[in-house]
Amino acid sequence: MNATPASGGPSPHDAQRLDELLADRALWGLDAAETAELERLLAGSADADEGYDLVATTLAAAGASESLPPLLRERLLDDAAEFDFAAARGGSAVTPVTPRRAEWPVYTMLAIAAGLLLSFWMGRPAPSPLDNRQALVASADDLVEVAWAPQDDPSLEELPEEAAYGDVVWSDAAQQGYMRFRGLKANDPAVEQYQLWVFDAERDERYPVDGGVFNIPAGEGEHVVPIRTTLPVTKATLFAITVEKPGGVVVSDRSRLPLLASR
Amino acid sequence: MSEAVLPSVAAGDSDAVERCLDRYGGLVWSLARRYFARPADAEDAVQEAFLSVWENARRFDPSVASETTYVAMIARRRIIDLVRRGKAARRTMTQNDVSRLDAPPPIEELADPGATTFEADGVALLGFEVAEEAQRVRVQLARLSEDQQRVLRLALCEGQSQTQIADLTGWPLGTVKSHARRGLSRLRELLAEETRPVTTKQEADR
Structure with a gap:
């Protein structure tokens, strides 16, 4: 097919397998065993063939639209300054450069260490989710703050006004957010759990990002829950709470959707 | 350029x-x-x-x-x-709305030059270049079966793994692989058949 067997090269079966591996490499990458198999098959092929990679890359790159963060650019320039271009140009082994991670100034590290020591000495507890929420509200320039809109679900208590169910704060830049809940009933984690979904303007709306599974403990008052997204959210537009089986789900049927918050 | x-x-x-x-x-x-x-x-x-x-x-x-x-x-x-x-450590989901999953994926945005504009020495040429190639891919992608389009979009535009796509679509892993491989192969063929191919090397090979 697309791989080019050398004369007297791979069998039709090997040629087909080579084609599959080249396609898989372009789509999802290969594991160690598959890589070894590809290398073995390529030894019998006259053409390494990057055609699949080129097509896959063209499609993958089509939606790219972000800008390189300035601080990351500086780190890349530092990496380049240490990179042995002469060795790479000569095709010889390049001494690996360990990419520089973001470095914190010494005084910042000392201040943090001193703070940790002081809070340890004073027995100060770790910041609560409410403390962290307030810190985010105070620091984020791009803060999104939206109120929950109650839906028809038995997990909700009757409250006098809709806005009383709490709110969501979220920062796209910090990839951090918190939810406040009032009137959302305590759940039995052995029976069901709440799960957050974040809809991103930069993603297909059919595939919201999983924002984490959480519980509401019994007791009166307000509960603050941190958002734990497992994929980047470029521009959050809608937050949805569903009721799911313990551990959450990958695919939600949205049969129980107590709260929504739209920006 | x-x-x-x-x-x-x-x-x-x-x-x-x-x-x-x-x-x-x-x-x-x-x-x-x-x-x-x-x-x-x-x-x-x-x-x-x-x-x-x-x-x-x-x-x-x-x-x-x-x-x-x-x-x-x-x-x-x-x-x-x-x-x-x-x-x-990644985790993705979709809504189990089968009727919506069966709808054609929204690939129109792939050819939007406004979404791919980068400044290069003060000139937005990369955006043009990416958009131009994306336009060609979009046209040919639309000629694939809907299932193939869906798998390719999830794999390449959303960065989903084979297992994640199987979870999202409800298809067996083998079906996901099959749609992806055949779709990519067909897409490559269609692009190579164009008057202006993806690569000049492919043109020479034709």
Whole structure:
């Protein structure tokens, strides 16, 4: 097919397998065993063939639209300054450069260490989710703050006004957010759990990002829950709470959707 | 199109390295962000990706691919490699709305030049280049079966793994692989059949 067997090269079966591996490499990458198999098959092929990679890359790159963060650019320039271009140009082994991670100034590290020591000495507890929420509200320039809109679900208590169910704060830049809940009933984690979904303007709306599974403990008052997204959210537009089986789900049927918050 | 920077990068020209970052930094960053939830992980991946770009700069052949595509290919390979090595704890979902899953995927945005505009030496040429290639891919992608389009979009535009796509669609893993491989193969054939192929090498091969 697309791989080019050398004369007297791979069998039709090997040629087909080579084609599959080249396609898989372009789509999802290969594991160690598959890589070894590809290398073995390529030894019998006259053409390494990057055609699949080129097509896959063209499609993958089509939606790219972000800008390189300035601080990351500086780190890349530092990496380049240490990179042995002469060795790479000569095709010889390049001494690996360990990419520089973001470095914190010494005084910042000392201040943090001193703070940790002081809070340890004073027995100060770790910041609560409410403390962290307030810190985010105070620091984020791009803060999104939206109120929950109650839906028809038995997990909700009757409250006098809709806005009383709490709110969501979220920062796209910090990839951090918190939810406040009032009137959302305590759940039995052995029976069901709440799960957050974040809809991103930069993603297909059919595939919201999983924002984490959480519980509401019994007791009166307000509960603050941190958002734990497992994929980047470029521009959050809608937050949805569903009721799911313990551990959450990958695919939600949205049969129980107590709260929504739209920006 | 601007002059290629990779030959100068391979020569160790520091100005070329800066131009390379200005021209392709946003592209590589965007690719990394699809796979890594934490910005810090995405930043590390971009650093690893550019090391790979510099290592492979001397291999760039404009008769095989555009410089943009070549940089994106090298970077994407490295990013996927990092993902496979467990650098990204990822989890995605979809709504189990079968009727909506059966709808054609929204691929129209792939050809939107406004969504792919990068500044390169003050000129938004990368956006044009990416948009132009995306337009060609979009046209040919629409000729695939809906299932093939869906799998390719999830794999390449959303960065979903085979297992994740199987979860999202409810299809067996083998079906996912089959749709993806056949779709990619067919897409490659369709692009090669165009008057202006993806690569001049393919044109020569025809």
